[in-house]
Amino acid sequence: MVSRPHLRVDRTACRGAGQCAYHAPHLFDQDDDEGLVILLHDTPSPADLPAARLAIATCPNQAITLTDR
Amino acid sequence: MDILVDVSGRSPLPPPTRRSDPFHPPEGFAALRQGPPVRVRLPSGRDAWLVSRYADARAVLADPRFSADDSHPEFPRRSARPATSGGLSFLRMDDPDHGRLRRMLTSEFTVRRITAMRPGILRVVTGLLDELERGSPPVDLVERFALPLPSLVICRLLGVPYEDHAFFQSRSMTILSTSVAPERAAAGFAELAAYLDRLVAAREREPTDDLLGRLAARHVATGALGRAELVAIARLLLIAGHETTANMLALSVLTLLRHPAQLAALRADPSLIRPAVEELLRFLSVVQNGVFRVTREPVEVGGARLEAGEGVVVALPSANRDAGHYRDPDTLDIRRPNGHHLAFGHGAHQCLGQTLARVELEIALTELLARFPALDLAAPLEDLRFRDDITVYGVYALPVRW
Numbered sequence: 001m002v003s004r005p006h007l008r009v010d011r012t013a014c015r016g017a018g019q020c021a022y023h024a025p026h027l028f029d030q031d032d033d034e035g036l037v038i039l040l041h042d043t044p045s046p047a048d049l050p051a052a053r054l055a056i057a058t059c060p061n062q063a064i065t066l067t068d069r
Numbered sequence: 070m071d072i073l074v075d076v077s078g079r080s081p082l083p084p085p086t087r088r089s090d091p092f093h094p095p096e097g098f099a100a101l102r103q104g105p106p107v108r109v110r111l112p113s114g115r116d117a118w119l120v121s122r123y124a125d126a127r128a129v130l131a132d133p134r135f136s137a138d139d140s141h142p143e144f145p146r147r148s149a150r151p152a153t154s155g156g157l158s159f160l161r162m163d164d165p166d167h168g169r170l171r172r173m174l175t176s177e178f179t180v181r182r183i184t185a186m187r188p189g190i191l192r193v194v195t196g197l198l199d200e201l202e203r204g205s206p207p208v209d210l211v212e213r214f215a216l217p218l219p220s221l222v223i224c225r226l227l228g229v230p231y232e233d234h235a236f237f238q239s240r241s242m243t244i245l246s247t248s249v250a251p252e253r254a255a256a257g258f259a260e261l262a263a264y265l266d267r268l269v270a271a272r273e274r275e276p277t278d279d280l281l282g283r284l285a286a287r288h289v290a291t292g293a294l295g296r297a298e299l300v301a302i303a304r305l306l307l308i309a310g311h312e313t314t315a316n317m318l319a320l321s322v323l324t325l326l327r328h329p330a331q332l333a334a335l336r337a338d339p340s341l342i343r344p345a346v347e348e349l350l351r352f353l354s355v356v357q358n359g360v361f362r363v364t365r366e367p368v369e370v371g372g373a374r375l376e377a378g379e380g381v382v383v384a385l386p387s388a389n390r391d392a393g394h395y396r397d398p399d400t401l402d403i404r405r406p407n408g409h410h411l412a413f414g415h416g417a418h419q420c421l422g423q424t425l426a427r428v429e430l431e432i433a434l435t436e437l438l439a440r441f442p443a444l445d446l447a448a449p450l451e452d453l454r455f456r457d458d459i460t461v462y463g464v465y466a467l468p469v470r471w
Contacts, residue, residue, distance in 0.1 A: 015168070015171060015175070015417050015419070016171070016172075016175030016176075016178070016179070016421075017413075017419045017420070017421070017423065018178065018179055018180045018183075018423070018424050019419075019423075021179065021180035021181070022180050022424055022427070023407070025180065029180075029181070030175075030176075030179040030180060030181065031176075032176055032179075033176055034172050034175055034176055035175030035176045035177075035178065035179040036175070054407055057407075057409045058407070058409050060130075060131070060414070060415045060416050060417070060419035061131070061416065061417060061419075062131065
């Protein structure tokens with residue numbers, strides 16, 4: 001069984017700081033009404049993993065998680 | 070260990086404020102980072118906890134048990150003057166009030182919205198550089214470039230007439246000063262409020278397509294936001310929007326000029342601008358007095374037990390120089406891998422305008438360096454006056470030639 005890292009976002013924790021959309025714009029965006037996180041791709045390619053991890057580490061509200069499953 | 074022994078049974082010491090080198094935080098923080106948070110006595114005479122380490126700072130700022138509500142009597146302040154309650158809007162509120170107001174603004178500062186502002190910001194930068202080039206050096210880069218750029222940008226975004234810049238710039242400086250009399254700061258606060266109240270009233274009568282106009286139309290008109298609340302938001306954004314970026318920009322230019330190898334690397338490869346801006350934000354951490362909180366309940370931080378209702382000062386410049394988190398933290402390295410600096414704070418209150426600040430810094434530094442390949446300081450470093458007495462650190466004037 002192949003384990004694929006999977007991104008999740010918690011829009012109730014998000015406060016729209018925008019670090020994810022700034023550091024990893026191909027994975028994250030923000031909605032037009034409240035600027036809250038929108039996940040563009042939930043299974044990042046291996047090449048996208050460093051950007052995904054940076055978005056997780058810089059998110060001020062722990063609104064992004066990456067899980068193997 | 071010395072620190073623990075030293076403070077027990079004695080009056081707390083003041084937090085370190087004296088810089089022996091203008092490019093580094095006060096030296097006293099290095100020793101403080103070796104131990105848990107300590108009690109310090111603030112200039113107001115009140116005591117508070119001083120949090121100096123990166124991990125502790127990040128933990129405090131992400132933890133809702135620490136309140137940002139400055140109406141609490143133990144909320145740390147620099148001077149004995151009482152806080153103007155509600156004066157700094159959602160910056161000094163907790164959720165859900167903080168979230169209610171901040172949510173009305175986040176759509177204005179998304180990465181996509183700020184990216185769309187890039188061409189306009191580039192035009193402002195180009196215009197300022199054109200004017201600069203027509204003049205004869207030496208010129209003060211603060212007055213001619215670093216301050217007008219973010220002022221023009223925030224004025225345009227908010228819908229505040231830039232012609233009034235001398236007025237709001239002087240009031241902002243007074244409000245942020247830690248050395249002016251409290252009455253003067255309070256007067257500056259009130260004058261800005263009266264000015265913005267007139268502006269907001271005009272927007273209510275006739276909404277315009279700018280941030281204040283949109284908020285008036287969307288939220289004041291529906292009763293979701295009071296006039297006074299919008300005025301406080303406008304004042305917060307106006308002050309935060311130009312003071313921080315202006316000082317980061319001037320200090321960044323000076324720092325690069327004093328680090329010729331780093332400057333040469335950036336000139337040789339302009340694509341380094343993004344990591345360079347992150348590193349300058351970390352290295353300079355211009356919010357020099359850090360951010361304040363008060364505990365809602367007992368909480369343990371990095372080996373210290375804080376009781377409910379105790380003030381906390383989170384020393385951002387110290388946290389960003391923590392050797393426990395950064396390798397060679399006192400070295401400026403524009404190629405440094407992103408180390409999640411705390412220059413914009415952390416947690417629910419992390420800077421709303423951070424993308425705008427980053428984009429302004431990127432464009433301004435890139436264009437300035439491209440325009441003036443021989444840019445240099447036009448005064449000895451010893452002659453420069455640093456803003457040791459202002460909440461936002463920087464340099465009062467930066468004479469340059471090219």
